[in-house]
Amino acid sequence: MKQSKLNNNNKPQPNIGWSGIFVGLLVLILLNSLLFPYVGNQPVKDADYNTFVTAVDKGTVTSVNIKEGRIYYEVAGRKGKQYFRTTEVNDPQLVDRLLKAKSPAKGGHIVFTKQLPQKNSPIVDFFLWWILPGLIFYWIWRAGANKMVKGASGGFLSLGNSGAKVYAESDVKTRFADVAGQDEAKATLKELVDFLHNPRKYTALGARLPKGALLVGPPGTGKTLIARAVAGEAHVPFFSISGSEFVQMFVGMGAAKVRDLFRQAAQKAPCIIFIDEIDAIGKSRDQAMGNDEREQTLNQLLTEMDGFDATKGVVILAATNRPESLDKALLRPGRFDRRIIMELPDLEGRKAIFQVHLKKVKHGNIDLDVVGRATAGSSGADIANIVNEAALRAVRLGKSEVETDDIEESVETVIAGEQKKGAVISPEEKRIISYHELGHAMVAAMQTHSAPVQKITIVPRTSGALGYTMQVDSGEKHLMSKTEMLNQIATLTGGRAAEEVMCHTCTTGASNDIEKATQLARAMITTYGMSDTFGMMQLEQQRYKYLGGASSLTCSQQTAKDIDTEVRDIIRQAHDKAVGIIKAHEPEMNAAAKILLSKETITGDEFMNVLKSYEKDKE
Missing domain, CATH: 3.40.50.300 (P-loop containing nucleotide triphosphate hydrolases)
Structure with missing residues (x-):
């Protein structure tokens, strides 16, 4: 968007002008004369005191001028006249040496002069060192104060301009x-x-x-x-x-x-x-x-x-x-x-946002209901990023338009990062990862009030995830019951339960599951009043709910200890429930793991087909 001419910040800046150029040239000339002095068109070269005395004794020096602690002298030689300067030292014999020295170029004697230092009067020194600096600083202060009061833009010390x-x-x-x-x-x-x-x-x-x-x-x-x-x-x-x-x-x-x-x-x-x-x-x-x-x-x-x-x-x-x-x-x-x-958009809102951003890219027949449900909790900016990632993916694959699978993959890219196709994972680790992800899916499938499984993958991502199980609700949800939250905690513990039952070990892969399960269990007690012990009592105060919801306990240390105990009991019961589900469905876990290891990614329908086939065999 082009900025309007109404913007006060767009005023042209003042030019330096001829006066500024003249002052700059004058400063350069003064510096040059101080650092590189000239006599006529001849430069004055620096020399040490010993060289000067040697030239006097040889008779090549024609004139000497002592001024302000320096000795300037002229030397006559084959190359013509040259000018030198050296530092004056405490040499009592210098005057006698110059008077006795002979210089054939000057009739046998050196032209010798010494200028006495000139001092300013006390009044001039007082003006230069006290009055003039004071006036300069006063002028700067007044200029800044005037600019701040008037709110003028541009120029020296522009303090009042709004900058809008x-x-x-x-x-x-x-x-x-x-x-x-x-x-x-x-x-x-x-x-x-x-x-x-x-x-x-x-x-x-x-x-x-x-x-x-x-x-x-x-x-x-x-x-x-x-x-x-x-x-x-x-x-x-x-x-x-x-x-x-x-x-x-x-x-x-x-x-x-x-x-x-x-x-x-x-x-x-x-x-x-x-x-x-x-x-x-x-x-x-x-x-x-x-x-x-x-x-x-x-x-x-x-x-x-x-x-x-x-x-x-x-x-x-x-x-x-x-x-x-x-x-x-x-x-x-x-x-x-x-x-x-302005809350996060609901399902219909997300579909409308997709329609707005899809107008900017070439696309085919996009299933807005599928991509809308897959992006629950996403903001308008997130959806704009997802559409852009989908367009980039379509270009990489050589497609002529964006399709639904491009958007679905871009959702995973935004959430979990790009696929790490070059990652090398040992067969044993891949086996543990597959059972871990299938544990989440199995516990979710065997419970009521759980979101259906849409995808299971063991392809590692750049975010650090070695695999994940995607669950997508069939509709928009605004409330969660206590049963749904307990089932969700059980689903989160299903990965560790599968590792313990099917692989007889436990790994670090459950760290994110543990974090989410603990947060959810604590929120049930301290925020949502779902505790039989404390009931509808506020135990935690939430701040900045739009920025992640930082919270702090508003209870005694003993109550905080009791909260920790109850959180531990909720998670332990959910874990025991998950272990029981995994043990009851070990054959289904083995069959699904075989398919997942060979394909690396399976859909929720493929996983449910495995469960349905075993149910038919049991009948």
């Missing part, structure tokens, strides 16, 4: 059609667009334009994209700036940037201001903060939001992943009147 990227209404090409999977957010923002187009329809009833809307959600859900779409639909200038750009080293500079931003917006109204990652300046003002610059910047932002007239059509959109860290004064009505939640 400004796009004209013709430059913003994004529309609501380019944003998929966020229907609720688009419906809310369409009202803002309609207000900017038809303000009289709302003001006739006394309604006022909301000053601000806060976009909240996980990374990659399209907060910045939908803000640009609002500006594109409204056909108004779009000011875009990151919250971190307001944070400066010196106190007051961030506040000056805020003032300049709103001043520019008032001149271009109606317009939209978008502040990305507003938590960089909008954190709660508490004692732990201790940053005067950030607090002053936040105070200035609050003041500006209260001060501007909403009827002029200036709308502030802000985005953050950490709404719980924002200051309460920033979130109150009259500043950010609306909070728009």
Whole structure:
């Protein structure tokens, strides 16, 4: 996207000019005269004192001039006159030596002179060393202060410029059609667009334009994209700036940037201001903060939001992943009147996002239902990356268009990395890996309320995974029951159970399974209230749920110890259940392992066919 001429940062920088060139040449001339002195057109060469005395005694020196601790002398020789200089030393016999020396070129005597050092008066020294530097520093301070107050851009010490990227209404090409999977957010923002187009329809009833809307959600859900779409639909200038750009080293500079931003917006109204990652300046003002610059910047932002007239059509959109860290004064009505939640898209939303991004690539008949279910939990940015990886794979394979299998493989590439085709794994390790992955699949297949197995592979990936079992729910799920969570923990322990039962060993391959099982069991007790001992008691406080959900216990040490005991019991019971399932289906495990070792990758249908064939034999 091309940047508009409205951007104040695009002003041409001032030229150096002839005065700057003249000063530069003058400095070069002075340095050259100090470092490389000349007499006429002859350079003055450096010599040591012994060479000078030897030349005097030989009678080749014609003139000597002692000045400021240096001796300059002229030598007459076959090559003509040459000029030298040496350092003056404490030689009491130098004057007598020069008076007695003979120089045939000068009538038998050396022309000898000595200049006395000249000293400035105390008044001149005081001016040069005290008054002049003080005036220079005062001028620099005044120039910086004026720039900061006026908010001028460019030039020397530009401290007040907001630094916002400004796009004209013709430059913003994004529309609501380019944003998929966020229907609720688009419906809310369409009202803002309609207000900017038809303000009289709302003001006739006394309604006022909301000053601000806060976009909240996980990374990659399209907060910045939908803000640009609002500006594109409204056909108004779009000011875009990151919250971190307001944070400066010196106190007051961030506040000056805020003032300049709103001043520019008032001149271009109606317009939209978008502040990305507003938590960089909008954190709660508490004692732990201790940053005067950030607090002053936040105070200035609050003041500006209260001060501007909403009827002029200036709308502030802000985005953050950490709404719980924002200051309460920033979130109150009259500043950010609306909070728009942009969650991860559901199945229909993911299918719509795939349709948007598939328009940019050549593709055949894509099964959107299959790829939509395979990407549960993916954001819009993840899906864009998956489509791009699928297009790259199609090019590598020499295809003319992207197909469904390209997208399915790109999903695995994004999740687990590229296939390590050159990895060398011993037959015994490959056997253990195959039983490990089949253990997950077997326990999942023998339980109710478990997601169906879609794929089992023992092909190593660049992420470090030596194999994996992919489960895909048949539909979209928004809730998980206690039974489903216990079954999921049992499925996670199925890999280690298969190693113990079928291979009579245990390996490091279950490390990721152990991590996930422990997290899930702990969440059942501390977050979801699924413990018979503690019941519906909050034992853990979750923060930053949109950024992975860091949590901390809110209980005593004894209670924490009891939680650990209960987590251990849940995982142990799930592991015992998995061991029982594996022992009851050893023949099926052996048959499936034989197929998996030969093909390295099997589908969920192939695995279920093995189980169905043994069920028929039992009947």
